[in-house]
Amino acid sequence: MRYILVFVASVLAVPVAAQTGLPPAPYADQQLADPAKEAAARDLMEELRCLKCQSQSIADSNAPMAGDMRSQVRQRIAAGETPEQIRNWLVERYGSWVTYDPPVTPMTWPLWIAPIFLLIGALWLARGRFRRKKDDS
Amino acid sequence: MNRWLLWLPLGLFGLFFVAVAAGLMIPKDNVIESKMVGKPMPAFSLPAAIEQRPALSSTDLVDGKPKLLNIFASWCLPCIAEAPQLLELEKAGVEIHAIASRDRPEDIANFLNRWGNPYSRIGSDATSSVQLELGSSGVPETFVIDGKGIIVHQHIGDIRKENVPELLAILREAQ
Numbered sequence: 001m002r003y004i005l006v007f008v009a010s011v012l013a014v015p016v017a018a019q020t021g022l023p024p025a026p027y028a029d030q031q032l033a034d035p036a037k038e039a040a041a042r043d044l045m046e047e048l049r050c051l052k053c054q055s056q057s058i059a060d061s062n063a064p065m066a067g068d069m070r071s072q073v074r075q076r077i078a079a080g081e082t083p084e085q086i087r088n089w090l091v092e093r094y095g096s097w098v099t100y101d102p103p104v105t106p107m108t109w110p111l112w113i114a115p116i117f118l119l120i121g122a123l124w125l126a127r128g129r130f131r132r133k134k135d136d137s
Numbered sequence: 138m139n140r141w142l143l144w145l146p147l148g149l150f151g152l153f154f155v156a157v158a159a160g161l162m163i164p165k166d167n168v169i170e171s172k173m174v175g176k177p178m179p180a181f182s183l184p185a186a187i188e189q190r191p192a193l194s195s196t197d198l199v200d201g202k203p204k205l206l207n208i209f210a211s212w213c214l215p216c217i218a219e220a221p222q223l224l225e226l227e228k229a230g231v232e233i234h235a236i237a238s239r240d241r242p243e244d245i246a247n248f249l250n251r252w253g254n255p256y257s258r259i260g261s262d263a264t265s266s267v268q269l270e271l272g273s274s275g276v277p278e279t280f281v282i283d284g285k286g287i288i289v290h291q292h293i294g295d296i297r298k299e300n301v302p303e304l305l306a307i308l309r310e311a312q
Binding site for chain 1: 170239265270271
């Protein structure tokens with residue numbers, strides 16, 4: 001009996017407050033016919049940040065606006081734009097915030113420099129270790 | 138080995154702990170401002186969202202007078218909160234055009250019947266394409282556009298009582 005109730009409840013359940021009543025944009029969840037173009041679109045989607053759910057890429061997000069962005073990306077790729085053109089189009093509007101592949105600017109260069117510094121630091125530490133071993137023997 | 142160096146890992150851990158705790162406790166500022174402020178309105182053309190109001194295209198926004206472009210949706214709660222302020226702005230003589238984001242005509246009509254309709258034109262943006270053109274990342278948002286069609290200001294979130302004089306001042310300056 002309980003299982004039947006649970007089943008009935010789950011069938012009757014409707015979202016209480018959907019974010020939007022409209023269906024997703026045409027290419028939000030539909031792949032492009034050309035596999036090469038779809039792959040290019042897919043790669044770009046993974047590097048574009050969702051505006052609503054800010055820690056996800058638009059490829060990962062279920063937000064309606066992320067769907068709209070995916071559709072834009074696919075349509076623009078299908079129309080012959082390059083991924084870089086589409087990325088720049090978005091960066092022009094939202095700033096480099098929107099891309100997960102940030103360009104080197106006065107704000108972001110520490111991000112790019114940090115790994116090099118860490119590597120140099122690690123090598124320096126390792127060098128100290130090796131030398132001490134030699135001294136001991 | 139320097140014995141102070143022994144404390145370095147603990148110190149680093151302390152820094153790490155403080156950074157994480159601060160990240161958890163300080164509320165995140167998630168506002169993404171449009172980079173289109175200061176630039177001309179991108180060209181667009183949207184179909185009418187409801188029967189009672191004409192459609193909206195970018196050329197309607199360039200007629201020598203500064204105006205507001207409000208992005209709203211019937212499914213958006215803060216849009217209800219800002220409705221009285223939009224009506225107040227309209228009463229003050231401001232022309233307000235609107236973009237309805239991902240919305241159905243009947244829902245928009247219901248929303249406007251219930252909360253008032255301050256809009257002269259309403260375009261329906263079913264796939265957020267114009268929102269993306271504008272660098273807008275949500276609803277509600279309001280853009281101030283000067284007479285030449287340059288976007289001079291973006292207000293993110295609902296318009297509160299205290300924002301009305303601010304917006305009126307920006308509109309006056311955009312004259």
